[in-house]
Amino acid sequence: MDTLYLIANTAFQALVMGFIYAALALGYNIVYRVSKAVNLAEPEIVVFTAYVVFVLSAYYHVPIPAAFTLSLALGFGVGVALERLLARPLRGRPVAALMAxxxxxxxxxxGMSMVVSRGFEMGSLGLPETYYSIGPVRASLSDFIAICVSLSVIVGIVLMHRYTRLGIAMRAVSEDAFGASAYGLPVTxxxxxxxxxxxxVSAAAAFALAAKAQVSPMLDFYAIKALxxxxxxxxxxxxxxxxxxxxLGFMEQFGSLALDxxxxxxxxQLAFxxxxxxxxFKPYGLFGTERIERV
Amino acid sequence: MIGLAGQISLAQGALMGVGAYATVYLAEALHISILVAIPIAALFTAFVGVFLGLPSFRLKGYYLAMASIAAQMILEYMFSVIDPDQYTSVPENLKAFGVMQLSMFPMQYYVVLAYAILATLLAVNLGRSAIGRALKAVGDNDVAAEIVGINVVKVKAIAFGISGFYAGLAGGLYAFTVSGIDWTAFTLDTSIEYLAMVLIGGPGRIIWGSLLGAILIRTGWSLLETNLSDMLAALGMSVLASAPKYVVLGSIVIAFLVLEPEGLIGILRRVKEYFRLWPYSY
Structure with missing residues (x-):
């Protein structure tokens, strides 16, 4: 019976972490699709937005939903600023330049999150600590929040990409930016x-992560693992x-169980x-398209 | 490495750590002078570098950057296992050559300087050798390089070996100058910092750019740290002491990449050109 409990709970934690990792990974992939570069600033976007939520709710007593919405807006702003200041001027230059x-x-x-957080004070978001038992699994409220936030972000993006005009336009740009602009799409x-x-997406994932783990500068480690x-x-x-x-979530949770x-x-370290x-062995991943290069 | 083969490596910090630990363990195990152990450890690091470079034999640029992040993290973890106290002492009695004790200030400085000059000379001349030319060809376009008969896999392996060798050398020298090694000196941040030095100096084919970048960042850093830290401490905000460092370094890197991709060397070259042509504009 004890083993059953252990396995069921580990599996549940793996599920939670798996969805968070998926949301974090989605942030990398969206950028990669349009700019063909990995956005290495994402780990710090995560830390930054998580700290914004934390500071707003802990020091200024802003209700958490409002702080969360604000952090989403901030994430959008940071993303747009990165594109305007980095990706656009560096277009046409080697990808390595953009990544650097x-x-x-x-x-x-x-540096900015250090200022916002007044020297990286750590803390938890202060969500109510309610626990539920579902069969053998013991789950906390923050587990459910983490799952809900990350899953709804992923589902939202997937649906948007498949069904809305904006999503189709974004797919066209990522497929062939030159062709898309020839059809009159505003590529920029x-x-x-x-x-x-x-x-x-990064900001939402950051909130899920902050609900699950403590808010600390170490949150960037999770985002690096999500790579x-x-x-x-x-x-x-x-x-x-x-x-x-x-x-990744299952491998990490069960791997920790076995190896720690x-x-x-x-x-x-399993993620790395x-x-x-x-x-x-499979550099283009399970679902990625292979890129063939011509000289 | 960035200049010659056109690839980003973010594992330089960890490789430096490998060099530092290898130097100390070698010197202790064999009871040899650290001066002798440094090149051997650097060779060892070169092999580690080649091993870490394995993924890049199939891949290019950004994939390598990610492989090197993974390698950096794994190596960091390994350091934390072999050195949990963040302190591996470097025995003073090994910092000698024959009867000469080298751990005191002026001698120590000369030793490091000698190694650095030697390494720089090697690097400068490497660019003009057959290997150097092959590296440049691979950096420009590896498919094309393969067509003209360059063994791309071999050349990439050599590139990683050389880069590992230099990182190991740096680590060995680090071990030589400190009394104890702390693995937190070899984190991802360290790697990023080195990359920043190269980018600011000039990520071209010229080694002098990196040297210039390193000197500038190091001195600028010390100035920034002493002045700003005092200022912030006066304002009662000493917890933020390292925030400006991150913001300033990050912005400088971005500014150079966007506005002056040739780096400081590019600026210097333009200044030189201006005075050569003076008083005419062309």
Whole structure:
């Protein structure tokens, strides 16, 4: 019976983390689709927006839903600013330049979150600690919030991409920006919007993460780990992130269960091993499109 | 490495750590002088570098950047396992050459300087060798390089080896100058910082750019830290002491990438050109 409890609870935690990873990975993928670069500033967007929610609710007593909405708007703003200041001037230059520039943004955002958080004070969001028992699983309210937020973001983006005019236009731009502009699509605006939406997704994922874990500068570690989910799904796939995130979540939770008694903290590193293995054997991921290069 | 093969590596900090630990363990195990251990450790780091570069034999640019992030994280974790106290002491008695004790200030400085000059000379001349030219070709376009008969896999392996060698050398010198190694000096931030130095200096084919960037960042840093920290402490905000450092460095990197991709070297070249042509504009 004890084993059953353990396995059921680990599986539930894996599910929660898996959806969070999927949402974080979605942020990378949306940017990758339009700019063909990995937005390395995302980990700090996550930290920054999580801290905005935390500071607003803890110090200024803003109700959490309002603070969350504000952080989404802020995420959008940061995304748009990154596009305007980095991606657009660097268009046509090697992708490595844009990635290096996002690293610069990573530093700027870290400094900013340090200022916002008054030197990285840690804390929890102060959500009510209610626990529910569903069969053998013990789940807290924040678990459900995390699942709801990340899942609704993912589903929303997937539906938008499939059914709305904006989504179809974004797909066209990511497929072939030159062709899309020939058909009269506003490529620049759409690229900017994509970055903004990626910022919103990151902010939502940050909130889910903050509900699940403590708000701390270490939140960027989760976002870096989500790169593994993103790679596993394939950098330009949208719905694939769910598979990537869940695989990563389950691997990490059960891996920690099995490996941590041998070497503490090893389970946390599994994501990076997954990353290296994917890069070695299936660099375009499970659902990504292979890119063929011509000279 | 960025200049020659056109790839971003974010594992330089961790590789430096490998060099530092390897130097200390080698010197202790074999009871040899650290000066001898440094090149051996650097060679070892070169092999680690080649191993980490394995994914890039199939991939290009940004994929490598991600592989190197993963490698950096795994290596960081390994350091935290072998060195949980964040302190591995470097025995003073090994910092000697023959009977000469080298751990004191002026001698220590000369030793590091000698190594640095040697390494720079090697790097400068590498660009003109057959390997250097092959590296440049691969950096420009690896498919095209393969067609003209360059063994791309071999050249990439060499690139990683060289970059690992230099990182290891730097780590060894670091171990030589401190009394104890702290693995928190080899984190992702360190890697980003090195990348920033290269980008600001000039990520071209010229080694001098990186050197210039490193000097500028280091001195600028110290100035910024001493002045701003005092200022912030006076305002009662000393917790924020390292915030400006992040913001300033990040903005400088972005500014250089967007406005002056050639880096400081590019600016210098233009200034030189201006005076060469003076008083005419062309």
């Amino acid at each position: 520039a996002t690293l610069g943004a990573y530093y700027v955002l870290r 605006v759409l690229t900017m919007l994509s970055w903004g939406i990626a910022g919103v 593994a989910a993103s790679l596993l799904a394939g950098l330009d796939s949208i719905a694939g992130v769910v598979v990537g995130g869940l695989v 008694p041998i070497l503490p903290g090893l389970g946390n 091993i997954v990353m290296l293995v994917v890069l070695l």
